[in-house]
Amino acid sequence: MDHSPAGPPEFVLQPGRRQRLGDQLYGQILEQIVSGRLREGERLPSELRICEMFGVSRPVVRAALSRLRADGLVQARQGAGTFVLHRPADRLTRFAEPGQIAQFLRCVEVRLPLEAAAARLAAERRQEADLVRIEAAQAVCRRELDEGSLRVEADLAFHAAVASASGNEMFTDMLHHIQGVLSGFMRLSLNLTRTGSTARAQAVLQEHAHIQYAIVSGDAEGAETAMRFHIGQARRRMTDRNRDL
Amino acid sequence: MDHSPAGPPEFVLQPGRRQRLGDQLYGQILEQIVSGRLREGERLPSELRICEMFGVSRPVVRAALSRLRADGLVQARQGAGTFVLHRPADRLTRFAEPGQIAQFLRCVEVRLPLEAAAARLAAERRQEADLVRIEAAQAVCRRELDEGSLRVEADLAFHAAVASASGNEMFTDMLHHIQGVLSGFMRLSLNLTRTGSTARAQAVLQEHAHIQYAIVSGDAEGAETAMRFHIGQARRRMTDRNRDL
Amino acid sequence: MDHSPAGPPEFVLQPGRRQRLGDQLYGQILEQIVSGRLREGERLPSELRICEMFGVSRPVVRAALSRLRADGLVQARQGAGTFVLHRPADRLTRFAEPGQIAQFLRCVEVRLPLEAAAARLAAERRQEADLVRIEAAQAVCRRELDEGSLRVEADLAFHAAVASASGNEMFTDMLHHIQGVLSGFMRLSLNLTRTGSTARAQAVLQEHAHIQYAIVSGDAEGAETAMRFHIGQARRRMTDRNRDL
Amino acid sequence: MDHSPAGPPEFVLQPGRRQRLGDQLYGQILEQIVSGRLREGERLPSELRICEMFGVSRPVVRAALSRLRADGLVQARQGAGTFVLHRPADRLTRFAEPGQIAQFLRCVEVRLPLEAAAARLAAERRQEADLVRIEAAQAVCRRELDEGSLRVEADLAFHAAVASASGNEMFTDMLHHIQGVLSGFMRLSLNLTRTGSTARAQAVLQEHAHIQYAIVSGDAEGAETAMRFHIGQARRRMTDRNRDL
Structure with missing residues (x-):
């Protein structure tokens, strides 16, 4: 160096x-x-x-x-x-190399402050079009889950809609920049879900709903907390087999 | 990019x-x-x-x-x-277009959570080599200021050293990704300083010192606060002529 | 007082x-x-x-x-x-005067930063005896819920156990100081639960479990987030009849 | 127990x-x-x-x-x-017993989240009368400092004015509840100042000014950060003789 x-x-x-x-x-x-x-x-x-x-x-x-x-x-x-302290599910290494898993978990540390800040700003600034976009993304997540499997694109679209609602395009640009790692993380997470229980997918959907509710209500602190909770839970579902229902 | x-x-x-x-x-x-x-x-x-x-x-x-x-x-x-509420210094528009200034201020909203999180992790994980690198960067800032003018590279190197001390290379990568806007912001800020007072440059140096002190002490909360304070003050120095000593 | x-x-x-x-x-x-x-x-x-x-x-x-x-x-x-924006459940005013409800909601603004900070410190400092105490309190909550109704004392004991695990008795003292309002809030909340659905009580229990999990894991950020989420949800359950399952 | x-x-x-x-x-x-x-x-x-x-x-x-x-x-x-890591000034123990110093430092952990939350709310809700009260308190601090010594009452009045501007009287009540410890902390801190340098007292005044500026500007995040910075610095001035100018 x-x-x-x-x-x-x-x-x-x-x-x-x-x-x-x-x-x-x-x-x-x-x-x-x-x-x-x-x-x-x-x-x-x-x-x-x-x-x-x-x-x-x-x-x-x-x-x-x-x-x-x-x-x-x-x-x-x-x-x-x-x-x-915790042991991930056996099937984790069926879907990803340790190096990738390490990278996904690194990514969580960046997503946490970044997406939490975007969610807070979204609650403060969201316009009608933003709320429509977030609801559209969440509706797709709901439908796909009902039909049996949530796709990475739907999950990503929800997070992109929240970032966009911040009214600061740099948040969108940042998510776009790490989209490769982010998609990998979501793909692995959803693969675990498919081979795991539906309770796990339900949890993702409910966490999204908490974020959406706070943004619609204009509750900045609540939106930040709900996003932090969601990303933190995503990490736990990956690292603790007992959380991986 | x-x-x-x-x-x-x-x-x-x-x-x-x-x-x-x-x-x-x-x-x-x-x-x-x-x-x-x-x-x-x-x-x-x-x-x-x-x-x-x-x-x-x-x-x-x-x-x-x-x-x-x-x-x-x-x-x-x-x-x-x-x-x-506040009026920026007249000379602000001598150095930058309104569109650029808008972009610099957008950038602050992303830097705040990102660099604050990096500073917190740096205080928790810094190794000896990180502290050496941060001190080296800060020493260059001090020397340049003594010699009359702080360069963008020196300021950027300090922030890069903190990001690197987080032990998560994605923070460095994120800073690198927004380096264009970031350098523009710093250049404008330093141009204002050169045509302004030395008190302004002293403030930058002192804010860096607060960040460094907290990281050296392993004070995670203090490091996050000092970084938030520094970036917030940088914004104020740009937007309020009365702060722009 | x-x-x-x-x-x-x-x-x-x-x-x-x-x-x-x-x-x-x-x-x-x-x-x-x-x-x-x-x-x-x-x-x-x-x-x-x-x-x-x-x-x-x-x-x-x-x-x-x-x-x-x-x-x-x-x-x-x-x-x-x-x-x-939201309408509380009709039965809310059966159990409390508007002045009391106002006071309970004021109390939320103080509890949020205070208990969130205590939960963070608890994750960093908890000793074996703290974990035993938290689990004992949560076990009582689980049992009472199984038997049909969660009492204020059990809920309060859980929060007191977390505050105590912070290793700083001033957090316990602060909770003690606002215990009157806090108990009132919990009593109203649990009254709504008794006349409402069991899904509501299940949510309380699950939110406690998230807090406990993060403290046991030594996850400071997760513990703070889980506590913020829990207290925020408690407020929502009181102010939004649609959240009040 | x-x-x-x-x-x-x-x-x-x-x-x-x-x-x-x-x-x-x-x-x-x-x-x-x-x-x-x-x-x-x-x-x-x-x-x-x-x-x-x-x-x-x-x-x-x-x-x-x-x-x-x-x-x-x-x-x-x-x-x-x-x-x-750090050594407090020798004269620290001239003014307080170790047990008291321990209690003052415990108090910092409670003040940090509590007063930071109050400052954030103050920036969001302050009314004209609040700003007048804060300026009056700060004016007294300035005058006393000019005359040679800042009294505990003046420092406390500034913090009380910020808490009151939160529009939630529970913050005021909480400060009032810990007033004994708080006054002790401030008294010790000001005693150190009197026997120390004026640079130290100037720092207190400047930190107050940052808090006031953010509240006047309606900058919630800035107000929270400035309050966290101020309380954190107060702790450092007590625990590090090299900070205790």
Whole structure:
């Protein structure tokens, strides 16, 4: 990584290689948790031991563990080590590589503040046309669910309609920019739903309804909370098999 | 800007034309405020009157007024109309077109949640290398300011260093994606500083120091607040000539 | 309620009489909405007209309308007036006076930031004994619901357990200080439930479960969001007959 | 602590004795940091060692360390132990007992969400009379500072004026309820100022001005941020001698 501040700004923002090494380690530990080789409640090897096992430096191990904690998969107990907290559904790795799953969970951290802010502004500024568009998107979600399966396009259209209602096209542009990762996340999520229960799809629809209700009511704080709740639940449905009804 | 060509739902996220019409109207009212034809405390014409003057529909007028309110330039008083609240410095329009200024202020609404979230995560996850990078960026800002002028690259490098310290490269990627608008905002802001007072540049440096202090201390809430404060102040310095020391 | 007699600035914090006049007006408009004399979608009289009808000044009318907006009962549409947005269930006024209802809804605005902050800290600091206490409180809620009715004490005990898990006894003290209003709110809410559907009580229980899950997982942001969602839903169940299943 | 959920609610919310034991330990470690026996950058004894030294159980030690972390005085480095991060000014303990200082810092955690929410609502709802009252309070602060010393009453009156502008008297009531601790905090803070530099008092005044500006401008988000910034800085001025100019 070049930190030269005089450089052309393009360069400054390039993600370094260190992150990717942490990603690899993250993926391998994730795989062990998904496969059940590391069971819920079990203690992970010490940082030092992981360094030796994977031939990486301590900062790399800490970065990987920090991400697993942020994803709610493991938990650090001061002085006692790191323990497996939740185990994703087995079928998760049938549909996605660990590296992709890691990327989807990274994406959640960006979506949370971004879409929450868009939902708040949408409640403050939405015009009649915005409400029509949101209802149209939600109607498609309802119909598809009734017919048996919610498509990525319908889910994405709902989120795009909320972003657009913010009256600031940069929110739409941002969603568009991460659309690849976002679609992947939704596709995986919906695949899990198809092979899982309908209760799961019902939950998605109900969470959308809470967001829509707050925006229609002009309740800025409620809209932000409902969006945060929805995206947070989406993460949990992916990382905790017990939440994955 | 490269938009991933991936999915079919491309059209879903396309910003509509209505926004752009609102932008034009926004720009014209902004110009009248900057030029002083509309003075602080003065009442804007009624919505209906603006519709007639500009030959646009009511929703377009409302969208434009809503943005001016969000930017802190005008204020609605229930039942009494809309009044000019703050007036930007005259020299603002020497350096940028109203359309650009509108875009810079739109950008603030996206930066606020995004960079605030990155700063929070940075305080939670920063590693030694991150702190070194942030201090290096801030040291360049200090030196340039001492030598007479802070460059965009130095300011941008500080924000990039914070985003990188979040440990989630998507924050860096997002900043990179909006780098064009972001640099424009910073350039305008720094141009105002060069022609303005050094107190203004000192304020930028001190706000950076608050962010850095909170990240070093591992104070997540403090880091989020300091970043929100900094970006909010940057907006005020642009929109209020009295803040533009 | 015991107010520390300590300082001389006692008078500084005394609520003024103007608020109480606004309360009266608030109560009268609320009654008209609950009774159905003002129907959903209907426009309220103009500010000026309300001034004349109730013999009060404009600021008093604005304060009352501002509260009705904050409670999600009415909605201002710029330039078009104020409209009834949601109508509480008829039976609401069977169980409480408008003045009490107003007070309960005021209380929500204080509980939201306070209990959300406590839930966040609880996720960060909870010790084993805290988790046991939270689970015990939630178990009582589950059992009482199975047996037909959730009591105020059980609901309150859950919230007290979360506040206590924050590790900062001032949160407990604050809840204790507003316990009178809080119990009133919960009693009214549970009365509505008893005469309403069991779906409503199930929702309360599920919202508690989300809070508990996030605290157990050490998910600070999730805990704050789940608490905000829960308290926000409690307000909606009270103010919108269509939410009051 | 009695967890019986059937009990009279008064009992449920009583803070237990365990907290107070943690307080004592907190105070003793704080004293060692203030006195300089534990220096900045130095490592604290291990949890186990502290258990032995003070004859307390592990949860008590963890509670005390958790508070010291929350106050920004110490920092945990995963796998390496807990280190002193900041050292308060020597003269801090001339003016207050460690137990009081602990209580003041606890109070910050409650004030932050509470006063931030009040400031946000104030920006949304303030009426002319509120703005007059806030300016009057701030004018007194300015004058007193010019004359050499800011009194607790003036500082408190500013915060009371903001709470009152929220239009929800429960915020005022809450501030009134914690007025004893709040005044103590402000008194200590102002005592430090009197024996310290005027730059410190200037900072308080400027932070007030930011809050006032956002409320006058009707900038809800800005008002919340400015209040969070102010209270956060007040904490830092108390816990970090290098911030205590």
